[in-house]
Amino acid sequence: MTDGRTTRRSYRGAMRRLAACLITAAFASAATADTTLSFNIDLRAEMAAGRFDPGRDRLGLRGGAAPLAWDRPLLATPGATPGRYELRLTLPDDAAGGQPLAYKFRIERGAGQEASEGWEPGRNHTVLLNGGEVGVAREFGAAAGDVPVSRSGRIERLGLVPSAHVQAREVQVWLPPGYGQDVEHRYPVLYLHDGQNVFDARAAGAEWQVDEAAQRGVASGRLRPFIVVAVSSTATRTLDYTPSVMTVPAERPGSSSAPQRQGGGIAAYAQFLAEELKPAIDARFRTLPGATDTAVGGSSFGGLASLWLALHRPETFGAALVVSPSVWWDDGFVLRDATASAPKPRPRLWMDMGAREGPQAVALARELAELLGRRGWADGSLRFVEDDRGSHDEASWARRVPAMLDFLYGRPQ
Missing domain, CATH: 2.60.40.10 (Immunoglobulins)
Incomplete structure (x- = not known):
């Protein structure tokens, strides 16, 4: 936790170093109507x-x-x-x-x-x-109309994937251009949480547009070819994605809802990803299975889960996209966890936050970025981005996806 003038000076210095990593042009606004x-x-x-x-x-x-x-x-x-x-x-x-x-x-x-x-x-x-x-x-209350659905490239639906640790869930796999032609080539893999929102807007009304960004980036040669595994969430999302149990109070005094203990199931979800799903993906597709070539990512609770997986499963996940993470969960559990964790090898981390997600969310994200810097993540292994236009929604995350993919798979310029 931060306090004192020395910490403030180190914080400002860390932010200046981290700011050097920002790709401002990626979020620049063009003239629009x-x-x-x-x-x-x-x-x-x-x-x-x-x-x-x-x-x-x-x-x-x-x-x-x-x-x-x-x-x-x-x-x-x-x-x-x-x-x-x-x-x-x-x-x-x-x-x-x-x-x-x-x-x-x-x-x-x-x-x-x-x-x-x-x-x-x-x-x-x-x-x-x-x-x-x-x-x-x-x-008021009229049925919503059909959501326009746009999907790019080759996407395979694996259907419901069972697990001994968590609820069965839908999994989809995006394959890069050229996958079917070069049958000897193997590819790095990016696993993304909330997979129902990764490739189209059917579930949430908006999407991350990962398939469009990946298709453009690989086809243009800007990105190394890679595979995306989109893992849908279920009704147990809070349990699956959070690293500790938190008591959630009743929503109002006198409410029929009592305080509830929620969350803390990330270890079981990690077993599903690392011990059940990943071996199945590696067996079915031409992957590069090592941690150096395996990344994980998600937003909100999914960002929290991604950081935990990178810190506690570095033998499986060598990089993480920590997007708009819920640092507030359990009074900042992730800050305490990052302080106590020393993963080897140290994973590469993209972390971001939208300025319109609220001053507390931005302050906690900055605190987490500074903490990681003190724990040894340097400019090459940590990129922290503040999106001036970013809110806590799929459209904001979609706007940052090209820069995230550049961080993971960009070719040297």
Whole structure:
């Protein structure tokens, strides 16, 4: 943990050294047009059912690109027709990284409302930002439309992969251009958590676009060819991806929900990845199986899991993408864990955080980066990136994917 002027000076020095690693051009904004969204939402059915009280409740819009956020609403105002609410906002066309913007409306009841209450049911709605004005008029809770699905290159679905340690889960494998032609060549492998969001937007309304970025990078010669294994998460995601047990308090005093102990299942998930899935991938595909050629990555809890795997399974994973990690988990368990860990050989680490993920998240990420620097990770083995435009969502992570792949597989320039 940081304190004192000496630590602040060392922190600033570490940040200057780490800043030298940033590829600012990767996140530079090109000139774009704007899209104005005009929403007209019908709440009359909710009012008739007693689920919305105009005298008490508000209607909020939440989403995955600024000025929208998932943790705070933009409030709609009553329209000319009773029971209808209106909201108008303007966003740059690239606000969602060129993907459909994911959003949902929520009935906002203020302090004391549980986090799961008030949302429109079902999956996220999406809207394309392609310039001009887009009008959305519908009922609150209407079914979301089909999500545009884009996939690039050769992707094999392995179906549900069973395990003796965790729930069975879907696995998909992206193979690089030329894989079918050069039958002697072997490839490094990148394992990614939350694999349902890696190649298309079907599950979350947005995606990482790893297949598009990898296809372009390998085909252009900028990246060495590699294989991507996308490992889907399940309903046990929190358990699987967290390294310690944390007591989560009830969401509000008097709530029917009691404090719960959650998480702490990363060791079992690691057994699945390292002892069950990886041997199966190595047997089926032409991989380079050593730790030097095996990387792991993920975001949020997946970032936490990736760092733990790199620190505690260095014989299997020689590099990790630690994307928007949940450093806050269990009062900063990862800070204590990184202090106590001395993996050999030391894995290469990409770590990042979006400036729009909140000041606490950014401060904790900086603290973790400084700690790793003190523990021996130098500029060549650690790259720390702060994305000025980054939020905690797939579109922000997709924008950083090309730089992540350059870090892992970029050819010398």
